[in-house]
Amino acid sequence: xxxxxxxxxxxxxxxxxxxxxxxxxxxxxxxxxxxxxxxxxxxxxxxxxxxxxxxxxxxxxxxxxxxxxxxxxxxxxxxxxxxxxxxxxxxxxxxxxxxxxxxxxxxxxxxxxxxxxxxxxxxxxxxxxxxxxxxxxxxxxxxxxxxxxxxxxxxxxxxxxxxxxxxxxxxxxxxxxxxxxxxxxxxxxxxxxxxxxxxxxxxxxxxxxxxxxxxxxxxxxxxxxxxxxxxxxxxxx
Amino acid sequence: xxxxxxxxxxxxxxxxxxxxxxxxxxxxxxxxxxxxxxxxxxxxxxxxxxxxxxxxxxxxxxxxxxxxxxxxxxxxxxxxxxxxxxxxxxxxxxxxxxxxxxxxxxxxxxxxxxxxxxxxxxxxxxxxxxxxxxxxxxxxxxxxxxxxxxxxxxxxxxxxxxxxxxxxxxxxxxxxxxxxxxxxxxxxxxxxxxxxxxxxxxxxxxxxxxxxxxxxxxxxxxxxxxxxxxxxxxxxxxxxxxxxxxxxxxxxxxxxxxxxxxxxxxxxxxxxxxxxxxxxxxxxxxxxxxxxxxxxxxxxxxxxxxxxxxxxxxxxxxxxxxxxx
Numbered sequence: 001x002x003x004x005x006x007x008x009x010x011x012x013x014x015x016x017x018x019x020x021x022x023x024x025x026x027x028x029x030x031x032x033x034x035x036x037x038x039x040x041x042x043x044x045x046x047x048x049x050x051x052x053x054x055x056x057x058x059x060x061x062x063x064x065x066x067x068x069x070x071x072x073x074x075x076x077x078x079x080x081x082x083x084x085x086x087x088x089x090x091x092x093x094x095x096x097x098x099x100x101x102x103x104x105x106x107x108x109x110x111x112x113x114x115x116x117x118x119x120x121x122x123x124x125x126x127x128x129x130x131x132x133x134x135x136x137x138x139x140x141x142x143x144x145x146x147x148x149x150x151x152x153x154x155x156x157x158x159x160x161x162x163x164x165x166x167x168x169x170x171x172x173x174x175x176x177x178x179x180x181x182x183x184x185x186x187x188x189x190x191x192x193x194x195x196x197x198x199x200x201x202x203x204x205x206x207x208x209x210x211x212x213x214x215x216x217x218x219x220x221x222x223x224x225x226x227x228x229x230x231x232x233x234x235x236x237x
Numbered sequence: 238x239x240x241x242x243x244x245x246x247x248x249x250x251x252x253x254x255x256x257x258x259x260x261x262x263x264x265x266x267x268x269x270x271x272x273x274x275x276x277x278x279x280x281x282x283x284x285x286x287x288x289x290x291x292x293x294x295x296x297x298x299x300x301x302x303x304x305x306x307x308x309x310x311x312x313x314x315x316x317x318x319x320x321x322x323x324x325x326x327x328x329x330x331x332x333x334x335x336x337x338x339x340x341x342x343x344x345x346x347x348x349x350x351x352x353x354x355x356x357x358x359x360x361x362x363x364x365x366x367x368x369x370x371x372x373x374x375x376x377x378x379x380x381x382x383x384x385x386x387x388x389x390x391x392x393x394x395x396x397x398x399x400x401x402x403x404x405x406x407x408x409x410x411x412x413x414x415x416x417x418x419x420x421x422x423x424x425x426x427x428x429x430x431x432x433x434x435x436x437x438x439x440x441x442x443x444x445x446x447x448x449x450x451x452x453x454x455x456x457x458x459x460x461x462x463x464x465x466x467x468x469x470x471x472x473x474x475x476x477x478x479x480x481x482x483x484x485x486x487x488x489x490x491x492x493x494x495x496x497x498x499x500x501x502x503x504x505x506x507x508x509x510x511x512x513x514x515x516x517x518x519x520x521x522x523x524x525x526x527x528x529x530x531x532x533x534x535x536x537x538x539x540x541x542x543x544x545x546x547x548x549x550x551x552x553x554x555x556x557x558x559x560x561x562x
Binding site: 036037038039040041042043079080082083084085086087089090093108109110111112114115116117119120123124129131132133134135136137138139141143 | 276278283308331332335348351354355393394
């Protein structure tokens with residue numbers, strides 16, 4: 001499988017890079033000189049050169065950001081970065097069927113690429129999100145989370161979903177609560193309709209039922225977890 | 238009751254508050270700027286409601302029938318306050334996206350504003366005539382297409398405000414800088430400008446005549462001539478309504494060039510219009526703000542698709558020529 005990984009710098013999404021290197025014919029695009037936007041216009045084929053290959057020639061594209069923004073040292077994105085980001089997204093629009101989690105990266109407003117938004121959307125799919133009650137005290141510099149995930153580790157789980165399969169981490173032989181299979185199936189259908197390939201959910205089993213604490217569509221943070229290699233393969237199919 | 242969300246330091250928000258008072262509309266104001274000074278903040282919510290408390294000011298979102306929101310990140314001075322702002326904006330955006338109340342505008346509405354080329358593609362799909370446009374960071378491609386003959390302009394690809402500039406010999410000399418960032422090149426459309434605000438069912442056009450190519454950089458009261466005496470072609474009105482419907486926009490500011498030969502050519506559609514500059518002109522005298530008050534105080538209506546008036550759209554549509562041929 002020919003895969004292109006586009007990321008903002010050499011340190012960004014390193015775990016995903018390692019996973020993809022093991023599975024695919026990978027082109028890693030992490031420096032501004034790796035990518036050249038030759039031409040993008042209305043209603044015409046695009047030409048974006050990535051290390052001598054055309055972007056349209058890949059089977060799947062993982063897009064984490066545009067090369068040129070060092071997450072470790074920069075706090076603000078430059079004009080050049082914003083312009084490149086916009087141009088690359090315009091190019092990817094024409095081949096969005098190749099982009100992993102295109103529904104998030106290309107078709108969700110930046111204001112809504114948040115845990116909060118996905119929690120609300122999942123509530124509409126039958127999940128029971130935990131409420132939130134945060135108290136900031138700026139005078140003493142504290143943040144109190146009145147509603148917090150359960151303290152006992154054995155109650156915390158991470159559920160990673162693709163459109164066809166799912167993984168319950170940490171790996172366990174405990175059965176998935178039978179009552180939750182409907183929610184999982186409904187969520188997978190919703191992911192397909194929203195063009196989301198991969199989604200991570202933080203859940204806790206409380207009194208026999210799952211409560212949802214977080215939802216994450218950031219590929220680099222989901223796939224840096226152990227035991228997710230087969231999920232990468234599933235996404236690439 | 239209406240909730241206005243934004244920064245009190247911003248002129249557009251100040252203008253909205255002034256028009257609400259002028260029209261005797263009851264409202265609360267959540268000033269994100271107060272996060273710079275406030276001592277305590279509470280954020281509570283679930284999948285159906287959101288409650289914010291900044292010191293003694295309380296905002297229970299489910300009690301409001303309409304929202305006007307201009308939300309974006311501002312530097313509040315400390316990492317903790319910036320994190321708190323980010324947290325609030327995330328919850329506010331997710332609430333506004335899902336509530337049944339009227340929202341001007343929902344966060345997802347007009348999201349392609351940050352990708353001007355994609356926005357133009359969608360505008361064309363709704364029946365607008367659009368200028369020939371290309372994005373490139375290749376010196377060779379730019380040199381082969383763009384000439385310093387007064388027929389091309391250069392502008393930004395993203396939502397960052399830049400001055401549209403006619404490509405001349407001096408700008409051609411700077412084309413090698415494309416290797417640092419791509420740029421948008423667009424065919425120049427002659428004629429005068431029209432800024433058309435769509436506010437619910439209201440359409441409020443403003444004709445602008447300027448000696449500057451980009452009238453926005455002329456300066457207030459310094460040479461731009463404004464007039465509301467301009468007829469909107471039916472096909473343009475239909476295209477505006479289709480685009481707003483498609484993008485979920487209650488309020489939008491469309492920029493046009495009106496050329497003697499091509500007619501109305503759309504340049505962009507702003508989903509968060511900073512409309513106070515136009516509304517303060519004598520030709521409008523607050524008409525946009527008043528229309529906004531009207532929309533915010535109406536009962537929310539379920540969005541319905543505008544039926545496709547295909548013959549009118551087909552009559553208006555012109556093929557967009559490729560810059561590469």
